[in-house]
Amino acid sequence: MSNTILEIKNLSAGVENKRIIKGLNLTVNAGEVHAVMGPNGSGKSTLASVLAGREGYEISGGEVSYLGRDLLEMAPEERAREGVFLAFQYPVEIPGVNSTYFLKAALNEIRKHHGEQELDAMEFLSLVKEKMKLLELRDDLLKRSVNEGFSGGEKKRNEIFQMAILEPKLAILDETDSGLDIDALKVVSEGVNKLKGPDNAQLIITHYQRLLNYIVPDFVHVLWDGRIVRTGGKELALELEEKGYDWIIKQEAVPA
Amino acid sequence: MTQETNSIETLVKKEYKYGFVTDIESESAPAGLNEDVVRMISLKKEEPEWMLEWRLKAYRHWLTLTEPKWPHVKYPPIDYQAISYFSAPKKKGEGPKSLAEVDPKLLETYEKLGIPLREQERLAGVAVDAVFDSVSVGTTFKAQLAEKGVIFCSMSEAVKEHPELVRKHIGSVVPYTDNFFAALNSAVFSDGSFCYIPKGVRCPMELSTYFRINASNTGQFERTLIVAEEGSHVSYLEGCTAPMRDENQLHAAVVELVAMDHAEIKYSTVQNWYPGDEEGKGGIYNFVTKRGMCKGRKSKISWTQVETGSAITWKYPSCILLGEGSIGEFYSVAVVNNYQQADTGTKMIHIGKNTRSTIVSKGISAGKGQNSYRGLVEIRKGAANARNFSQCDSMLIGAQCGAHTFPYIEVKNTSSRIEHEASTTKIGEDQIFYCNQRGIETQDAVNMIVNGFCKEVFKELPMEFAVEAQKLLGVSLEGSVG
Ligand SMILES: Nc1ncnc2c1ncn2[C@@H]1O[C@H](COP(=O)(O)OP(=O)(O)OP(=O)(O)O)[C@@H](O)[C@H]1O
Ligand SMILES: [Mg+2]
Numbered sequence: 001m002s003n004t005i006l007e008i009k010n011l012s013a014g015v016e017n018k019r020i021i022k023g024l025n026l027t028v029n030a031g032e033v034h035a036v037m038g039p040n041g042s043g044k045s046t047l048a049s050v051l052a053g054r055e056g057y058e059i060s061g062g063e064v065s066y067l068g069r070d071l072l073e074m075a076p077e078e079r080a081r082e083g084v085f086l087a088f089q090y091p092v093e094i095p096g097v098n099s100t101y102f103l104k105a106a107l108n109e110i111r112k113h114h115g116e117q118e119l120d121a122m123e124f125l126s127l128v129k130e131k132m133k134l135l136e137l138r139d140d141l142l143k144r145s146v147n148e149g150f151s152g153g154e155k156k157r158n159e160i161f162q163m164a165i166l167e168p169k170l171a172i173l174d175e176t177d178s179g180l181d182i183d184a185l186k187v188v189s190e191g192v193n194k195l196k197g198p199d200n201a202q203l204i205i206t207h208y209q210r211l212l213n214y215i216v217p218d219f220v221h222v223l224w225d226g227r228i229v230r231t232g233g234k235e236l237a238l239e240l241e242e243k244g245y246d247w248i249i250k251q252e253a254v255p256a
Numbered sequence: 257m258t259q260e261t262n263s264i265e266t267l268v269k270k271e272y273k274y275g276f277v278t279d280i281e282s283e284s285a286p287a288g289l290n291e292d293v294v295r296m297i298s299l300k301k302e303e304p305e306w307m308l309e310w311r312l313k314a315y316r317h318w319l320t321l322t323e324p325k326w327p328h329v330k331y332p333p334i335d336y337q338a339i340s341y342f343s344a345p346k347k348k349g350e351g352p353k354s355l356a357e358v359d360p361k362l363l364e365t366y367e368k369l370g371i372p373l374r375e376q377e378r379l380a381g382v383a384v385d386a387v388f389d390s391v392s393v394g395t396t397f398k399a400q401l402a403e404k405g406v407i408f409c410s411m412s413e414a415v416k417e418h419p420e421l422v423r424k425h426i427g428s429v430v431p432y433t434d435n436f437f438a439a440l441n442s443a444v445f446s447d448g449s450f451c452y453i454p455k456g457v458r459c460p461m462e463l464s465t466y467f468r469i470n471a472s473n474t475g476q477f478e479r480t481l482i483v484a485e486e487g488s489h490v491s492y493l494e495g496c497t498a499p500m501r502d503e504n505q506l507h508a509a510v511v512e513l514v515a516m517d518h519a520e521i522k523y524s525t526v527q528n529w530y531p532g533d534e535e536g537k538g539g540i541y542n543f544v545t546k547r548g549m550c551k552g553r554k555s556k557i558s559w560t561q562v563e564t565g566s567a568i569t570w571k572y573p574s575c576i577l578l579g580e581g582s583i584g585e586f587y588s589v590a591v592v593n594n595y596q597q598a599d600t601g602t603k604m605i606h607i608g609k610n611t612r613s614t615i616v617s618k619g620i621s622a623g624k625g626q627n628s629y630r631g632l633v634e635i636r637k638g639a640a641n642a643r644n645f646s647q648c649d650s651m652l653i654g655a656q657c658g659a660h661t662f663p664y665i666e667v668k669n670t671s672s673r674i675e676h677e678a679s680t681t682k683i684g685e686d687q688i689f690y691c692n693q694r695g696i697e698t699q700d701a702v703n704m705i706v707n708g709f710c711k712e713v714f715k716e717l718p719m720e721f722a723v724e725a726q727k728l729l730g731v732s733l734e735g736s737v738g
């Protein structure tokens with residue numbers, strides 16, 4: 001059997017009257033780390049949203065299979081329960097909802113979905129303690145409402161903490177590095193690396209090659225105008241850093 | 257944007273969980289209201305002459321009044337002659353002396369509602385004065401309360417057993433001249449609860465009453481009176497559910513609280529009357545007058561309400577802050593879904609010096625529901641250094657509901673300070689999606705977000721009530737988001 005986690009074929013998607021993803025192909029196998037880079041507005045977050053099932057996007061063509069199933073047919077919460085995790089570029093605040101309570105509810109939904117016993121408060125807390133060390137997260141954050149009043153960096157760190165608890169099969173990290181200071185970047189990257197395993201995969205959206213010094217990708221893709229226009233190894237990121245996107249886009253303009 | 261709106265309005269319906277009718281023969285008065293009916297009620301209850309006189313005065317005054325038209329609610333005219341003003345569960349011979357003698361069917365009803373009386377007696381440590389239709393049927397913990405000198409009984413009993421106390425306080429906070437519904441209630445009130453906490457006593461348990469409308473076409477006119485003497489303390493819980501009905505039922509209760517020097521009354525309500533179906537058919541008209549008088553120095557009255565039921569709610573639990581340094585509080589969650597309408601809020605009347613009041617109101621509107629906050633903060637001339645803090649937040653779920661705020665402020669003393677904060681939020685698609693993305697389905701996400709929104713109010717409720725209230729909120733908003 002193949003160990004393909006995600007297979008996107010000729011995907012086109014957009015919002016009303018606007019196509020954003022324009023025939024995108026991407027295959028992600030278990031154990032792989034893929035980086036997606038690309039200029040502002042090229043469609044990176046849209047791709048993440050479409051994969052996670054956010055409402056309001058129209059799929060006009062193509063298909064996405066996730067662990068052999070039609071991902072686009074699945075409700076967003078089902079995708080999540082099946083192991084799709086999105087670390088948001090802009091995590092939202094949910095006033096009055098305690099972070100620990102929220103995360104426990106999320107984990108138990110996933111466990112229930114897999115026919116596993118729900119964790120009780122004590123079991124959950126010991127899991128939290130263990131994972132907090134991984135991310136060096138301050139425990140007072142978990143006593144507060146979900147993301148409420150968290151600094152930009154704290155929000156990002158909290159996303160990865162949630163990822164650590166929920167242990168997804170496919171983690172999509174949308175610009176998790178932006179807003180992190182140098183030390184936090186290191187901690188978060190190390191956390192992400194520890195979560196990497198032979199059965200899961202990571203799709204990392206970033207603007208900066210800096211992150212890729214810590215999280216070493218197997219593939220680097222350049223997304224431009226809704227398509228992947230170049231795929232390479234980690235050295236592609238270095239090249240981009242040096243030459244910018246113009247270099248690829250110009251080549252792209254030349255008919256292949 | 258339009259896609260979001262459409263999806264949010266896909267309504268899936270859920271039957272009202274507590275909709276059932278207990279099959280107990282009820283002894284009802286014929287429909288209609290006149291002086292003879294008032295006399296009949298009084299006679300049946302074996303009331304003293306002064307009580308009848310008071311009822312008659314109220315009735316005559318009521319005839320001169322018209323229904324208030326200012327609330328932001330709409331309903332067809334009520335035919336007061338089509339209502340039966342008295343109904344009581346039929347007793348087999350003598351009235352029940354203990355719970356064991358109570359009609360088992362009745363007890364079963366409470367159990368369905370999740371209020372196993374006998375269980376409660378043993379486990380929860382809550383004294384229950386259960387009002388079924390209009391007459392009290394079971395009272396527990398009486399002995400324990402009596403030991404402390406606390407009186408907790410039905411109003412009918414109080415009129416007979418403690419006439420001097422009732423006579424002194426009834427109508428002292430809400431006179432029968434107060435408003436149309438208060439006048440009606442004063443004329444025909446059937447039963448309710450009476451609590452008296454003597455000087456210096458901390459009531460050893462939460463006092464709780466569960467109300468339930470049962471007989472068809474019977475208005476409910478409870479009257480509750482709580483008197484807390486100097487330095488005493490009491491926490492009172494009121495909760496209710498009603499069976500499913502097609503025709504509208506009128507509920508016009510009056511609650512009066514009196515707090516003397518340093519006394520404290522905490523009054524908590526979870527209101528879950530039948531709200532009507534998703535087309536707006538049926539449901540309870542809940543027109544209530546609740547008012548507390550902080551009569552003594554440094555007395556405190558705190559209202560906490562969670563209003564999820566009723567087709568129409570018209571209710572302003574208020575505080576008259578007469579005593580120097582007295583404190584009034586109002587914490588409210590009001591939820592409207594489908595065609596429910598609520599016009600609720602509070603009045604804080606600052607009369608004494610250094611009086612303080614706090615208002616926290618959370619209005620949640622879903623479906624085609626209309627939710628209005630109406631509040632008055634009045635600082636009278638003598639209320640030097642009075643303080644008020646008001647916070648009114650509204651949350652909208654979907655695009656067809658409405659939230660309205662009518663804050664009135666009247667200040668006649670310049671040394672007072674008033675702060676008012678207000679906000680309106682739409683439950684965010686992005687918040688719901690965030691929850692979805694973590695595996696939490698939309699309905700649970702809405703519950704979570706709404707409960708978070710109401711947190712400041714829930715934390716004022718006694719623990720077990722808070723849990724109940726959260727569940728209720730979930731039930732009320734079921735199907736509000738697609
Ligand atoms: N809901 C929407 N309505 C209208 N336009 C949208 C919507 N969502 C995305 N777009 C547009 O689609 C394009 C791609 O947006 P997207 O957020 O995917 O870019 P991105 O690659 O993540 O950019 P960045 O690097 O700045 O995060 C942008 O031009 C954006 O304005
Ligand atoms: Mg983006």
